[in-house]
Amino acid sequence: MSVRVRFAPSPTGLLHIGGLRTALYNYLLARKHGGTFILRIEDTDRSRYVAEAEADIVNSLRWAGLAFEEGPGVGGPHAPYYQSERTDLYRDAADRLLADGHAYLAFDTPEAIEAMRARHTTPENPSPRYDAATRMEMSNSLTLSADEVQRRLDAGEEHVVRLNVPEGETVTFTDLIRGEVSFETSGVDDQVLVKSDGLPTYHLANVVDDHAMQITHVIRGEEWLSSVPKHLLLYRALGWAPPQMAHLPLILSPTGGKLSKRSADRLGLPVNVQQYRDAGYEPEALVNFLAFLGWNPGTEQEVFSLDELVEAYSVERTGQSGVQLDLDKLAWFNGQHLRALPIEEIVKRARPAVEARVGTVSDERLTEAVDLLRERLTFAHDLADATYLFADPAAYDEGGVKKRWKDDSADLVRLYADRLEADEAFTVESTEAVMRDLAESQGVGFGRIIHPVRLAATGTPVGAGMFETLVTIGREATVRRLRRAAEVLG
RNA sequence: GCCGCGUUCGUCUAGGGGUCUAGGACGCCGGCCUCUCACGCCGGUAACACGGGUUCAAAUCCCGUACGCGGUACCA
Numbered sequence: 033m034s035v036r037v038r039f040a041p042s043p044t045g046l047l048h049i050g051g052l053r054t055a056l057y058n059y060l061l062a063r064k065h066g067g068t069f070i071l072r073i074e075d076t077d078r079s080r081y082v083a084e085a086e087a088d089i090v091n092s093l094r095w096a097g098l099a100f101e102e103g104p105g106v107g108g109p110h111a112p113y114y115q116s117e118r119t120d121l122y123r124d125a126a127d128r129l130l131a132d133g134h135a136y137l138a139f140d141t142p143e144a145i146e147a148m149r150a151r152h153t154t155p156e157n158p159s160p161r162y163d164a165a166t167r168m169e170m171s172n173s174l175t176l177s178a179d180e181v182q183r184r185l186d187a188g189e190e191h192v193v194r195l196n197v198p199e200g201e202t203v204t205f206t207d208l209i210r211g212e213v214s215f216e217t218s219g220v221d222d223q224v225l226v227k228s229d230g231l232p233t234y235h236l237a238n239v240v241d242d243h244a245m246q247i248t249h250v251i252r253g254e255e256w257l258s259s260v261p262k263h264l265l266l267y268r269a270l271g272w273a274p275p276q277m278a279h280l281p282l283i284l285s286p287t288g289g290k291l292s293k294r295s296a297d298r299l300g301l302p303v304n305v306q307q308y309r310d311a312g313y314e315p316e317a318l319v320n321f322l323a324f325l326g327w328n329p330g331t332e333q334e335v336f337s338l339d340e341l342v343e344a345y346s347v348e349r350t351g352q353s354g355v356q357l358d359l360d361k362l363a364w365f366n367g368q369h370l371r372a373l374p375i376e377e378i379v380k381r382a383r384p385a386v387e388a389r390v391g392t393v394s395d396e397r398l399t400e401a402v403d404l405l406r407e408r409l410t411f412a413h414d415l416a417d418a419t420y421l422f423a424d425p426a427a428y429d430e431g432g433v434k435k436r437w438k439d440d441s442a443d444l445v446r447l448y449a450d451r452l453e454a455d456e457a458f459t460v461e462s463t464e465a466v467m468r469d470l471a472e473s474q475g476v477g478f479g480r481i482i483h484p485v486r487l488a489a490t491g492t493p494v495g496a497g498m499f500e501t502l503v504t505i506g507r508e509a510t511v512r513r514l515r516r517a518a519e520v521l522g
Numbered sequence: 523g524c525c526g527c528g529u530u531c532g533u534c535u536a537g538g539g540g541u542c543u544a545g546g547a548c549g550c551c552g553g554c555c556u557c558u559c560a561c562g563c564c565g566g567u568a569a570c571a572c573g574g575g576u577u578c579a580a581a582u583c584c585c586g587u588a589c590g591c592g593g594u595a596c597c598a
Binding site: 040041042044074076077079080138142145154155156157158159161190192194207210213214215216218219220221223224225226227228229231233234235238253254255256257258259260279281282284286288289290321324325326327328330331332334351352353354355356357358360361362363364365367371405406407408409410432436464467478479481482483485486492493494495496497498499 | 523524525526527528529532533534535536537545546547548549556557558559560561562590591592593594595596597598
């Protein structure tokens with residue numbers, strides 16, 4: 033049977049990097065085995081629905097390069113891929129469960145459930161459940177007569193469908209990442225399967241859809257691990273074979289705690305894919321980084337393209353403990369991937385940031401700039417810091433001036449400008465030769481000239497090779513800048 | 523509280539009874555290259571949570587404790 037996996041986000045907000053990582057692992061497994069990667073929108077909670085969320089999910093996956101074969105927009109043999117449009121399927125399943133006694137109707141109001149909890153709450157049991165221990169004291173089709181149930185139904189009384197969890201059983205399964213895991217049914221509550229608005233909860237919908245869509249492997253976050261017994265009970269009750277499951281370790285904040293919105297804000301940490309994109313991270317780098325957050329190939333290679341990840345991936349090599357986000361490492365990955373890109377591609381990615389800073393720039397100029405500075409880029413937008421490649425410096429770095437601009441600097445820079453003006457060739461070789469000659473004739477060290485020149489020509493004390501930089505700036509602009517700086521800095 | 527999952531350098535990790543004086547990567551610190559800053563290269567710093575077992579031998583297996591995380595919803 034061919035591998036079929038799904039990424040099933042709930043459209044409640046922008047796609048989180050944890051979600052992207054889950055999608056990535058699913059994608060990798062599908063590609064690795066020539067299988068199918070499916071996107072399914074789990075929109076069964078009307079109260080948390082966010083209209084823009086789906087577009088963000090789709091855009092984020094596309095940006096990351098994770099194409100799906102079936103899902104919203106592309107369709108597929110199991111359409112629709114929105115749970116809100118598959119209610120008949122869930123209703124049928126619920127009816128079967130009801131008919132077989134694996135589920136029951138419950139009419140309890142939120143107040144009645146609250147009262148039950150209040151009744152049973154003790155210091156030892158702070159959160160009583162609606163389960164085998166309490167269901168018989170509630171208003172449901174297990175405790176009410178058939179006539180009474182029918183009467184309430186006819187009267188249009190609100191009700192839910194609950195899973196009738198069997199007593200005294202042990203549910204065991206083998207997690208692809210964690211090995212054998214088991215739960216006692218006594219610890220499982222009678223989960224609501226169909227809400228009073230008629231829509232299914234995740235638990236029912238997920239089981240019904242995974243079966244209908246012939247999903248072979250479920251790879252999802254660890255927060256779902258404790259729901260597995262409910263799902264397994266549902267598969268059994270419906271007479272279906274469950275898929276293989278793998279529960280991923282969660283991503284933690286850089287300080288080790290939970291990666292909550294609050295803690296992320298406090299640390300200034302991006303958490304949504306969109307925030308990473310806006311911050312200038314390249315998709316190739318984010319993907320590589322995320323892949324390594326909880327997984328590794330067992331070799332010493334760290335920099336991987338998506339295709340290479342597909343080749344190297346295996347679920348079994350996923351770790352089991354929570355992983356802390358390390359933005360330093362991400363930045364390193366970013367530099368690795370960025371610098372490896374073809375020059376035209378770097379130009380494309382750097383353009384927005386550069387133009388935001390200095391206005392429209394030609395392809396030629398931008399290409400020269402990338403060519404000059406690529407080895408020094410960690411982020412494409414770093415190129416925008418080299419404003420001197422696009423305009424004369426408006427100011428001179430204070431620390432640099434303090435350190436490098438001496439009493440004789442203005443004179444030396446002026447002399448160098450004069451000689452450059454006469455240097456028809458104006459090549460890397462010629463400009464350097466001119467400077468060496470000047471240094472010799474003036475009886476000063478090379479550094480006595482080159483540092484002030486750099487400051488004068490670029491406004492900053494750091495950058496690429498001086499002569500490569502001057503050639504990129506051009507003779508006319510260089511001469512103009514040198515004279516201007518000599519004037520301004522004295 | 524209860525249930526589940528986890529715990530190797532600061533971080534991501536390799537390792538899964540002897541080859542571990544525990545390997546790699548990021549970060550950090552030195553050095554090389556060098557006109558600066560990077561890149562690159564070389565070197566250094568730094569870890570088996572704790573306590574019991576099992577065994578000739580344990581980072582590796584078992585038990586317990588501590589700690590962390592998840593779950594405990596008509597949210598996913």
